[in-house]
Amino acid sequence: MEFKDIFFYLIALYILGTALMAVNTRKIFRASIWLLFSLIGVAALYFWLNLEFLAAVQVAVYVGGIVVLIIFSIFLTQKSGNQMAKTETTQTVFSALASLLGLAFLSLVLFQHSFGSDQNQELNASIENIGAQMLNPGEGGFLLPFEAVSMLLLAALVGSIVIAMKVKNKENA
Amino acid sequence: MTPVGLPHILFLSSCLFFIGMYGFFTRRNLITILMSLELMLNSVNINFVAFNKYLYPQNLSGIFFTIFIITIAAAEAAVAIAIIINLFRSSNSIDVIDAKEMKH
Numbered sequence: 394m395e396f397k398d399i400f401f402y403l404i405a406l407y408i409l410g411t412a413l414m415a416v417n418t419r420k421i422f423r424a425s426i427w428l429l430f431s432l433i434g435v436a437a438l439y440f441w442l443n444l445e446f447l448a449a450v451q452v453a454v455y456v457g458g459i460v461v462l463i464i465f466s467i468f469l470t471q472k473s474g475n476q477m478a479k480t481e482t483t484q485t486v487f488s489a490l491a492s493l494l495g496l497a498f499l500s501l502v503l504f505q506h507s508f509g510s511d512q513n514q515e516l517n518a519s520i521e522n523i524g525a526q527m528l529n530p531g532e533g534g535f536l537l538p539f540e541a542v543s544m545l546l547l548a549a550l551v552g553s554i555v556i557a558m559k560v561k562n563k564e565n566a
Numbered sequence: 567m568t569p570v571g572l573p574h575i576l577f578l579s580s581c582l583f584f585i586g587m588y589g590f591f592t593r594r595n596l597i598t599i600l601m602s603l604e605l606m607l608n609s610v611n612i613n614f615v616a617f618n619k620y621l622y623p624q625n626l627s628g629i630f631f632t633i634f635i636i637t638i639a640a641a642e643a644a645v646a647i648a649i650i651i652n653l654f655r656s657s658n659s660i661d662v663i664d665a666k667e668m669k670h
Contacts, residue, residue: 395569401570401574409578409582409585412582412585415589415605416598416602421598425597425601428601428604431605431608432604435611438578438612439615447615450636454636454637455604455639458640458643459643462647465647466597466650466651469651470650470654470660471595471597471660477594477595477598478594478661484591485592487591488587488592489588491591492585492588492591495584496580499580500580503573503576503577508571508572508573509621515623516619517626518626522626523626523629523630526626527633538630538634542637545641546637549642549644552645553645553648554648556648556649557651557652
């Protein structure tokens with residue numbers, strides 16, 4: 394077992410442990426902090442795969458954006474020290490059963506299938522390469538999805554403002 | 567023990583997916599449901615990256631899919647939280663049991 398492999402197992406344990414805590418703890422603020430740790434673990438996995446740009450995006454968008462948004466919404470809507478209501482036991486048991494059966498089936502399929510591997514070529518995921526390909530309108534370029542996503546972000550921005558806006562009273566209008 | 571390769575990473579991502587699914591089924595608070603959803607999206611991202619890295623290293627499609635999924639997840643979280651705050655304002659609770667305004 395190589396040094397790199399030990400690191401992979403450590404990262405995997407970290408991700409799964411913190412994710413389990415995030416779905417099991419009954420204090421909502423703690424759940425969000427466990428989620429933050431789990432997302433940092435995923436960023437560490439991207440570093441382990443030598444994908445530095447993706448790890449940076451993961452930290453910036455997920456850890457710096459989405460988790461902060463979730464924490465703000467917790468502060469706006471919840472008493473964060475309170476324990477959440479306990480789930481019914483039958484629901485917990487059947488959910489765990491469904492998840493475990495799904496996992497068992499998926500891993501059965503996964504370990505029976507043999508993946509051909511293409512190890513003689515190295516993935517070139519430098520920022521230059523990613524940027525050039527993202528703005529390339531020709532063959533193999535991703536300019537159209539890039540523009541579509543920018544329209545989607547604009548729509549989400551306007552939509553979330555409209556949804557969260559306070560409705561004015563008729564008399565004041 | 568075999569060296570870490572594609573199956574190990576895929577097993578990790580499927581574990582993460584089913585942990586998220588378990589949270590999605592058991593939680594009743596809308597914000598925690600959203601957190602479980604983020605876990606599931608992350609496991610999908612790991613899948614895309616692993617397939618790209620180990621099976622198709624000549625192109626970058628998996629990485630681009632991951633970047634777009636992260637963007638869409640951010641937009642989705644923003645809209646979902648706007649809806650949650652609006653729901654809290656109208657019914658003073660974000661429990662899924664209490665959200666029955668649109669029930670016929």
